Amino acid sequence: MMHDGPRFTRLSKVLAVVLLGLFLVTFFAPTSKEYLTLIPGRTLPCVWNLITGGLVCTNIVEVLLMMVSLLLLARVIEPVYGSTEFLKLILVVDFATSTATFCIAYIIFLSAPDERKGRTLYSEFSGFHGILAALLVAVKQIMPDQEVILAGFLRLKAVHFPSVYVLTSTLVIAALQSWHCLAFLYLGTYFAWLYLRFFQHQPETSIMGDPSEDFRFSSFFPAALAGPIDAVAGVMGKVFRLQHNAHAEAKALLPTAAAGALLGSNAVDANRRRERGAKALEEDLK
Numbered sequence: 001m002m003h004d005g006p007r008f009t010r011l012s013k014v015l016a017v018v019l020l021g022l023f024l025v026t027f028f029a030p031t032s033k034e035y036l037t038l039i040p041g042r043t044l045p046c047v048w049n050l051i052t053g054g055l056v057c058t059n060i061v062e063v064l065l066m067m068v069s070l071l072l073l074a075r076v077i078e079p080v081y082g083s084t085e086f087l088k089l090i091l092v093v094d095f096a097t098s099t100a101t102f103c104i105a106y107i108i109f110l111s112a113p114d115e116r117k118g119r120t121l122y123s124e125f126s127g128f129h130g131i132l133a134a135l136l137v138a139v140k141q142i143m144p145d146q147e148v149i150l151a152g153f154l155r156l157k158a159v160h161f162p163s164v165y166v167l168t169s170t171l172v173i174a175a176l177q178s179w180h181c182l183a184f185l186y187l188g189t190y191f192a193w194l195y196l197r198f199f200q201h202q203p204e205t206s207i208m209g210d211p212s213e214d215f216r217f218s219s220f221f222p223a224a225l226a227g228p229i230d231a232v233a234g235v236m237g238k239v240f241r242l243q244h245n246a247h248a249e250a251k252a253l254l255p256t257a258a259a260g261a262l263l264g265s266n267a268v269d270a271n272r273r274r275e276r277g278a279k280a281l282e283e284d285l286k
Contacts, residue, residue, distance in 0.1 A: 011083045012074030015090070016067040019128060022056045023063040033058065033124060038098050040105035041121035050102065054094040054184060056126040066128040073135040080142050089195065093134040096191040101125050101183045123180050129169060130188025136161040137192035144214045162189055163220050193217060198242050211244035 026033050035046050038053030057063035078086045108120045144159035156164065166189055173181045197217075198209040218229035237243045 007075070008071045009074045009078045009083070011078065011087060012071050015074075016070055019055060019057060019063055019067050019070070022052065023058070023060070026056060026058055027060075033126075037124040037126035038101060039122055039124055040102045040109075041118075043102055050095055050098040051091070053098050053101075053126050054130055054188075055128060057128055058126060062127065062129075066132060069132055070128070070135070073132075073139065077135060077138045077142065081138070085200070089134065089138060089192065089200075090131055092195050093188055093191045094131055096195075097130045097184055097187040098125070100187050100191070104183065125180055125183060127181060127184055129181065130184030133162060133165060133169075133185055133189040134192030136165050137189060137196065140219075141196050141210055141215055159214065159219065166220075189220075193220070194242075198244075207244070209244065 022036060026036060033056070034042060036049060036052045036056050037058075038049045039046075043049055057066055074086065077089075081089065105120055105123070112120055139158050140160075140162055142158075144157065146158040147155055148158070149155055166185060169185050170182065173179065173185070193215075196210055197215060200209055202208070202210070216226075216230065217233045218226040221229055
């Protein structure tokens with residue numbers, strides 16, 4: 001099957017080179033980890049580790065898996081979002097995840113027994129797994145009903161990608177006893193959803209975020225938990241003023257053809273980009 005563009009996007013190649021470069025730096029100069037990974041006790045004055053921490057992989061297998069995943073997922077996401085928005089998603093999630101981890105570490109430091117205070121502040125937090133979770137959330141948003149076949153027999157809808165990834169990664173982290181890795185994993189998933197749900201500008205509908213029913217926070221959990229989670233999310237949304245108005249929700253529910261007629265060529269172009277992303281996803285997972 002032919003592609004409308006290059007196999008891998010230029011931006012994804014640059015980011016993959018950054019991941020590899022940071023790995024090589026920490027591999028050949030181990031002391032650089034103190035400045036590049038997120039170590040809450042050293043973040044001041046090394047504030048750049050709020051960005052570099054989420055890009056540093058310290059294991060060769062990990063960095064190779066993350067590079068391949070980034071290149072493949074970018075083929076699906078970047079044609080829909082555009083390069084600027086794709087990079088913005090990565091940077092927003094990276095910075096928000098690291099900042100939240102930094103704050104949580106200090107909260108734990110203030111409440112932990114004296115013998116654990118140093119361990120909390122000087123733990124190394126690093127890895128691209130939080131941003132990878134964010135990219136899977138983006139795929140969930142773009143094409144929730146797209147179904148792929150894994151390993152030749154396992155059918156999985158894109159809407160379930162983030163949940164399956166988080167669950168699988170949690171089991172691996174538990175097996176390896178690398179509990180500090182959970183921070184980036186969970187926070188990266190959450191902040192990606194938060195940004196895409198409420199803050200991402202949608203040029204095809206001129207609204208902020210994605211108010212669709214398929215992208216509720218409860219959609220990341222089993223259906224049996226949807227009711228209680230929606231109730232809690234509703235209360236939290238009112239407290240923090242994170243809600244979509246009825247007009248935005250009505251626009252989100254417009255069929256593609258109607259949206260294209262009312263909103264002009266932007267909606268039609270976005271739909272075409274989604275179709276190209278779906279084709280790329282199908283080919284990558286064959």
